[in-house]
Amino acid sequence: xxxxxxxxxxxxxxxxxxxxxxxxxxxxxxxxxxxxxxxxxxxxxxxxxxxxxxxxxxxxxxxxxxxxxxxxxxxxxxxxxxxxxxxxxxxxxxxxxxxxxxxxxxxxxxxxxxxxxxxxxxxxxxxxxxxxxxxxxxxxxxxxxxxxxxxxxxxxxxxxxxxxxxxxxxxxxxxxxxxxxxxxxxxxxxxxxxxxxxxxxxxxxxxxxxxxxxxxxxxxxxxxxxxxxxxxxxxxxxxxxxxxxxxxxxxxxxxxxxxxxxxxxxxxxxxxxxxxxxxxxxxxxxxxxxxxxxxxxxxxxxxxxxxxxxxxxxxxxxxxxxxxxxxxxxxxxxx
Amino acid sequence: xxxxxxxxxxxxxxxxxxxxxxxxxxxxxxxxxxxxxxxxxxxxxxxxxxxxxxxxxxxxxxxxxxxxxxxxxxxxxxxxxxxxxxxxxxxxxxxxxxxxxxxxxxxxxxxxxxxxxxxxxxxxxxxxxxxxxxxxxxxxxxxxxxxxxxxxxxxxxxxxxxxxxxxxxxxxxxxxxxxxxxxxxxxxxxxxxxxxxxxxxxxxxx
Numbered sequence: 001x002x003x004x005x006x007x008x009x010x011x012x013x014x015x016x017x018x019x020x021x022x023x024x025x026x027x028x029x030x031x032x033x034x035x036x037x038x039x040x041x042x043x044x045x046x047x048x049x050x051x052x053x054x055x056x057x058x059x060x061x062x063x064x065x066x067x068x069x070x071x072x073x074x075x076x077x078x079x080x081x082x083x084x085x086x087x088x089x090x091x092x093x094x095x096x097x098x099x100x101x102x103x104x105x106x107x108x109x110x111x112x113x114x115x116x117x118x119x120x121x122x123x124x125x126x127x128x129x130x131x132x133x134x135x136x137x138x139x140x141x142x143x144x145x146x147x148x149x150x151x152x153x154x155x156x157x158x159x160x161x162x163x164x165x166x167x168x169x170x171x172x173x174x175x176x177x178x179x180x181x182x183x184x185x186x187x188x189x190x191x192x193x194x195x196x197x198x199x200x201x202x203x204x205x206x207x208x209x210x211x212x213x214x215x216x217x218x219x220x221x222x223x224x225x226x227x228x229x230x231x232x233x234x235x236x237x238x239x240x241x242x243x244x245x246x247x248x249x250x251x252x253x254x255x256x257x258x259x260x261x262x263x264x265x266x267x268x269x270x271x272x273x274x275x276x277x278x279x280x281x282x283x284x285x286x287x288x289x290x291x292x293x294x295x296x297x298x299x300x301x302x303x304x305x306x307x308x309x310x311x312x313x314x315x316x317x318x319x320x321x322x323x324x325x326x327x328x329x330x331x332x333x334x335x
Numbered sequence: 336x337x338x339x340x341x342x343x344x345x346x347x348x349x350x351x352x353x354x355x356x357x358x359x360x361x362x363x364x365x366x367x368x369x370x371x372x373x374x375x376x377x378x379x380x381x382x383x384x385x386x387x388x389x390x391x392x393x394x395x396x397x398x399x400x401x402x403x404x405x406x407x408x409x410x411x412x413x414x415x416x417x418x419x420x421x422x423x424x425x426x427x428x429x430x431x432x433x434x435x436x437x438x439x440x441x442x443x444x445x446x447x448x449x450x451x452x453x454x455x456x457x458x459x460x461x462x463x464x465x466x467x468x469x470x471x472x473x474x475x476x477x478x479x480x481x482x483x484x485x486x487x488x489x490x491x492x493x494x495x496x497x498x499x500x501x502x503x504x505x506x507x508x509x510x511x512x513x514x515x516x517x518x519x520x521x522x523x524x525x526x527x528x529x530x531x532x533x534x535x536x537x538x539x540x541x
Contacts (some may be wrong), residue, residue, distance in 0.1 A: 158370065293494060296501035298403065301398045 010221065024027060027125075028110040030098065034117045042083040043280040047108070053079045055102035056110070062096050099132035109151070123147045127252070148271045152278020157285070161323065162250055164284055164316050168220030170290050171313055172239045183287065185240035190254060191276055197255035198213025200270050204252055207330045213253050214323035215276075216246035221317030225248050225310055241279050255280055263278075369421070372487020375471060376495070381434045382467050382488075383495060388441040388522050389460060392466040392497040392516055394463045394503030395448050396456070401500040403453055404460045409493040411461040415468025420477040425470075431533045437463055438526025445519025448512070525532040 028046040029284060035041050042065060046056045064085045071082040100110050106128055114135060115121040125147050126133045144253050156162050170187065173179045196202045204212075220242070223235040235242045258268070258275050295306075352468050376382050387410065393401040440459070444451070451459070471488060506512050 111366070265515070289498075290502065292498055296497040296504075299398065299501050299504040301399045302402055302405075 007050045027108055028056055028100070029113070030110060031113045031115075032093065032098075037085055038088055040087065041087045042085065044069075044081040045078050048079050054106055054108075056106070056108075057101040059099045059101060060096055061099075062092060062117050067113045082325060084224065085246070093135050094137040097132055098126060098135060100126055100130075103131035105126050107201050109154075111147070113149070125151060130131060137261070148187075148274035149278040149281075151258075152275040153282040153285075154278075154281075156177050156180075156279045156282035159211075159253075160251065160319075161217060162231070162283075163215040164217050164319060165213075165220055165246065165250060166225050167290060167312065167317050167333060168217065168241060169243055170287065171224035172220070172236055172237075172242075174227070178239060181240040182243045183283075186250070187245040187283070188245040188278060189244045190251030190279070193248045193251030194254045194258075194276055195251075195272055197252045198268060198275075202252065206256065207327055209252055209256075211324060211327035212249050214320055214327050216249055216275060217320030219246070220311050221320055221322075224316065228309060228313065347466040353538055357418075368483035369487040369490075372484040372489075373491045375484070376488050376491035379471070379472065381472065382492075385437045385441050385463055385467070386495055388445050390437075390465060390499035391450070391503045391518070392441065392445045393456070393496075393507070395445070395512065395515065396450070398504060400453060401455055401504060405493065405496055407457045407460040408464045408496055409489045411464025412468035412492050413464075413485060415465040415470075416466075416472045416488065419469045419472035419475060420481070420485075422430065423473075425469065425473060428533070428537055430473070431464070432530075433466045435526050435529035436534055437466070438529055439523050442519045442521070442523030442525075442526055446516050446523055447519075448516055451469070452504070493500075496528045500528055535540045 002036070031043045031045075033041050033043075042060075044058050044065070046053060048054075065083060067083060067085070069081040069083050071080070073080055093116075099110055103110060103126065108128070110126040110131075112126055112133060112135075113121070114123075114137065116137070120137065122135065123136060124133050127229045157170050166186070169182050171183050193202065197204075220235075222232060224240070226233050234271070254275075258271060365435070377490060386408065390401075403437045430485070441463070443449075468488070472481065472485060503512075503515055506515065
């Protein structure tokens with residue numbers, strides 16, 4: 001029976017892994033700054049894997065980005081292009097449309113930032129499902145708050161690795177007090193490293209970080225099985241310690257969503273706070289759904305047979321193992 | 336007179352059914368097929384509203400009914416999707432009528448808090464799951480990605496059903512139960528409105 005269960009969990013893992021590859025999606029970035037009267041600078045920054053860049057081409061409806069860039073180079077896993085444009089028009093960007101060719105075929109986002117000399121501008125996110133955005137600069141207030149908040153919520157809810165780790169923790173904790181301590185410890189830890197990594201104080205290469213995050217998922221699965229069997233271990237007694245330790249890693253993973261944008265320090269601090277709040281909202285929403293589901297099963301008087309109850313833990317373990325092997329292979333250059 | 340009207344209705348529906356075959360319009364989120372399935376369910380009121388209505392009804396009827404339907408509905412949804420993958424086609428008007436009927440029947444059941452035998456409740460859930468699972472994926476070729484989309488839909492059905500049933504399972508106060516049943520009557524009325532819409536516009540109704 002256990003072998004059958006393991007096979008089922010592995011099958012689920014294999015089926016899901018292809019679609020929900022661990023969370024390494026880095027956003028692209030388009031910044032347009034007015035650097036002087038009638039002078040604009042546009043910077044396009046898109047992620048690359050080694051020498052390979054996914055097909056993403058930014059377009060602006062006034063044709064500015066169709067001109068030859070003054071700079072084009074690759075650095076730190078990014079392809080960077082820069083344009084300098086001169087325009088005599090009063091507000092040449094207002095009402096124009098940014099569209100990103102190829103975005104619809106990806107799972108990445110593009111953060112668009114416009115800053116004019118009078119300190120007005122806007123921030124917006126262009127997503128694969130709607131790969132264009134209109135620059136409504138005359139409306140006034142920039143939309144920074146919802147943009148970064150939504151980016152944070154989206155980042156965690158579309159990150160199966162983070163969610164599986166949190167699910168593993170929820171399977172381990174036994175009472176409300178323990179749940180509160182564990183969730184708080186995870187939040188505190190990932191907030192610390194999210195801030196430190198985003199501000200550039202700590203750094204870990206993306207493949208190594210992904211391998212370590214996958215390892216944390218692989219670690220938490222057997223502990224969840226142990227907890228469900230009523231066995232004792234350091235993790236089942238002090239789940240908040242594990243949550244804190246691995247939360248430090250997951251925070252650096254969250255930082256990938258922000259630090260790669262290349263925002264200036266002033267903007268980065270506000271973005272960091274909003275992004276972190278977004279991550280917390282997403283995380284709490286996920287925890288609320290899991291707890292509500294657990295309550296629903298209790299109200300329905302569902303008594304899962306032991307092998308059935310262990311399927312989520314085995315599935316978490318299978319995915320954790322698969323991602324660990326995948327990323328370890330990348331780290332050690334086997335692929 | 337009534338018989339004549341029925342015959343005219345049958346002919347009109349039959350004629351409208353001939354040219355149009357239903358094709359699903361899957362949501363593409365850009366976040367992968369599982370999320371596509373979850374989003375499709377969340378963004379399709381013709382999917383989510385009947386599921387919530389059935390779950391509220393199951394909750395009112397007690398834990399045993401809720402457990403049965405929690406198993407039957409997602410499985411039937413998956414089965415409906417698999418039938419669609421096999422290339423089977425259905426007229427668009429048929430699916431529109433089925434949607435209106437689902438609203439009327441499930442709204443009526445909820446409003447009446449009808450004490451159905453378990454087998455009838457399971458049959459209702461299976462019918463809903465088969466029709467909506469089929470409608471969601473009709474015209475979609477089989478592929479690994481679409482299979483994961485179907486899995487995302489099935490998981491959403493399971494979770495939403497469980498959460499909605501847990502809202503009515505603990506209800507004891509008379510006025511709360513009445514409030515839920517009033518909601519059922521509104522849903523039935525909405526179903527009648529949809530039926531009129533289908534009658535008026537045929538396959539173009541949805």
